[in-house]
Amino acid sequence: MKPPPRSGEPAPADSGLADEAPFAELRPLAPLRRRDARAPAAVGPWPLRLYVRAWDAMLGSLPVLLLAVLAGLSWWLVRSTPEPEADAPERALRHVPDYTMQHFAMSAYGADGRLQHRLAGEALRHYPDTQTLEIDAIRMVGFDTGGQLLRGRAERGWSREDGSELRLNGKVIIQRERLLSSNAPADDLGAGxxxxxxxxxxxFPERKTLHSSLPVTLRDRRSEVHGGSLDYDHVQRVAVLAGGVRGRFLPPEDASRLAPLATDAAPPASAASAALP
Structure with a gap:
């Protein structure tokens, strides 16, 4: 037995099958209509339909138009960008001096502070393209640790900027002085x-060597030797002459028959005024 409904509540419907409508009386739902994208174009006057179709076509081709515009802008930028200038070839340095000196003297010192060699001359020209020096009326002095030295002079000189090589040209005279601290007799060929x-x-000041591929004469107070080339080691005091070597060797009493040494004769006025120590 069902409880009576509360006041204010509707009476529940009877759920019995006898009270339901028969299935034959149920009407089927209407089918869903497919939405046609062109439906708006089917309504309205024909100008409106043309406008809608043109708008749809433009929207469909918009990505292609954007890509075309970007491609055109890229091509324009490439054509408008200036090409990088080719590296200009380095300007060849002319063989002209960048500085000169007159009546100069230059000295080089070793790590111990001792004077190693010295250059002097009437004029000096420095060439930056070859990093060399040209010297007029050159005079040079080279020292060693044993007290022995080389003196030299020539009409012209050529030197590397670092002083590793010196070329003397024109009436070259180089003198190897005796060992100042040596006890050898004065007539000893090695010490004289x-x-x-x-x-x-x-x-070559660093190696203390001399070289010449032209004829050279070696002489002291008792001998005179000629050769077609020369290699001389100042440290070992060894001279090697080659090519048609000939010479004269005289006893001490006949030494006056040889030409006097350059230091025994009066030096030219241009050299005497700037003689090195």
Whole structure:
């Protein structure tokens, strides 16, 4: 037995099958209509339909138009961008001096502070393209730790900027002085003064060597030797002559028959005024 409904509540409907409508009386739902994208174009006057279709076509082709515009802008930027200038070839340096000196003297010192060699001359020209020096009326002095030294002079000189090589040209005279601290007798060939005369001599101060591929004359107070080339080691005091070597060797009493050494004769006025120590 069902409880009575509360006041204010509707009476529940009877859920019995006898009270329901028969299935034959149920009407089917209407089918869903497919939405046609062109439906708006089917309504309204024909100008409106044309406008809608044109708008749809433009929207469909918009990505292609944007890509075309971007491609055109890229091509324009490439054409408008200036090409990088080709690296200009380095300007060849002319063989002209960048500085000169007159009546100069230059000295080089070793790590111990001792004077190693010195250059002097009437004029000096520095060439930056070859990093070399040209010297007129050159005079040079080279020292060693044993107290022995080389003196030299020539009409012209050529030197590397670092002083590793010196070329003497024109009436070259180089003198190897005796050992100042040596106890050897003055007539000893190894300890006495020796001269090198020629038209060209190459001096290497660091190695303390001389070289010439042109005829050279070696002489001291008792001998005179001529050769077609020369290699001289100042440290070992060894001279090697080659190419038609000939010479004269005289006893001490006949030494006056040889030409006097350059230091015994009066030096030219241009050299005497700037003689090195």
């Amino acid at each position: 003064r020796l001269e090198f005369l020629g038209e060209r001599l190459d001096v």
